[in-house]
Amino acid sequence: MKRKLSKHKSFFGYFAAAGSGVIVQYIVGSILCIRILGTAYETGVSIGYIASVPVGFILTKNLAFSSKKSGKTNSEILKYLVVLFFSYIITVKGAYYTLLALKAMFGEFEVTLPIIDYKFSPIGTISHFAGWASVLFSIISLTNSLLFLTQE
8 A cells, every 4th residue: 555655656746736736826816815905806816826836836846756855946946937837827817717707607696604604706716716727637738847847
């Protein structure tokens, strides 16, 4: 069992890093920027994405590829930022166009969570995660690019 887990450590590490980035992106982008500060939707998603970059880089480098002491951090950051640029466009535009489509289909509405009496837009939340999920369609190219970071 331990042998099977260690064989897939990079795979699980990558998704742990990505999941952590999504959580940071959602908290900063949707909750803080859009909900509390009232920024425009695309701006909030963008700020959340940018806030998640350091989290994603550090966790991917350490968990997925175990390259803590590679000595190539500067070149790895540059390569990582190039990959993230394309991921950023897919995420922000994917979230935005999903939001527009869902609003057109269902209209705009809020739901109140029981007990804590918190109102939120399920359409906004779904579209935020759909933007991130649209990156999953390009996960193969991202994974290949990130693997490239550790092979030079």
